[in-house]
Amino acid sequence: MSAVQALSLAIGILVVGEALFLLVGMVFLGPKPNKWNIMRNINTLFIDIAFGALLLLNAIETNQFIQVSIIALIATHAYREAEFLFSKSETRFIFNWPLFAINSVKLISLGILLLWVI
Numbered sequence: 001m002s003a004v005q006a007l008s009l010a011i012g013i014l015v016v017g018e019a020l021f022l023l024v025g026m027v028f029l030g031p032k033p034n035k036w037n038i039m040r041n042i043n044t045l046f047i048d049i050a051f052g053a054l055l056l057l058n059a060i061e062t063n064q065f066i067q068v069s070i071i072a073l074i075a076t077h078a079y080r081e082a083e084f085l086f087s088k089s090e091t092r093f094i095f096n097w098p099l100f101a102i103n104s105v106k107l108i109s110l111g112i113l114l115l116w117v118i
Contacts, residue, residue, distance in 0.1 A: 004116050005059045008066070011109050012055030015073065018102060019048035035090045044093055047076055070114045077107040 001009075023045050026036050054069040080103055084094040094100050 007113050008055045009059035012052045015048050015052030019045045038091050041093050066117055070110055074110045077103055
C-alpha cells in the first residue's frame with residue numbers, strides 16, 4: 001500500500017466515521033426539535049459520506065475521482081471553519097471547539113493528500 005493509499009484510507013475512515021456518528025447522534029438520537037437538523041447540514045453529512053467513500057475506494061484501488069473528492073472535501077471543510085469562526089447562526093455545522101479541532105485535522109490532512117496526488 002502506497003503512502004497516498006494509506007492516507008486516503010485514514011482520512012476516508014475519519015470523514016465517513018464522523019459523518020455517520022453525527023448522522024446518528026444529531027439526526028436520530030439527538031434532542032427533538034434540534035435546530036442543527038436543517039437540510040444544509042444533513043446534505044453536508046451525505047457529501048462527506050459520498051466523497052469519503054471515494055477516498056476509501058482509492059485506498060483499495062486508485063481511482064480517477066481522487067482529486068475531485070479531495071477538492072470537494074477541502075471546500076466543504078473550509079466553509080465549515082469559516083462559518084464557525086464568522087457566523088453566530090444556531091444552525092452552523094460546527095457548533096463547538098472539539099468539532100472545530102476535528103475538522104481542522106481533516107482539513108490539514110486533506111491538504112497534504114492533495115499535494116501528494118497532484
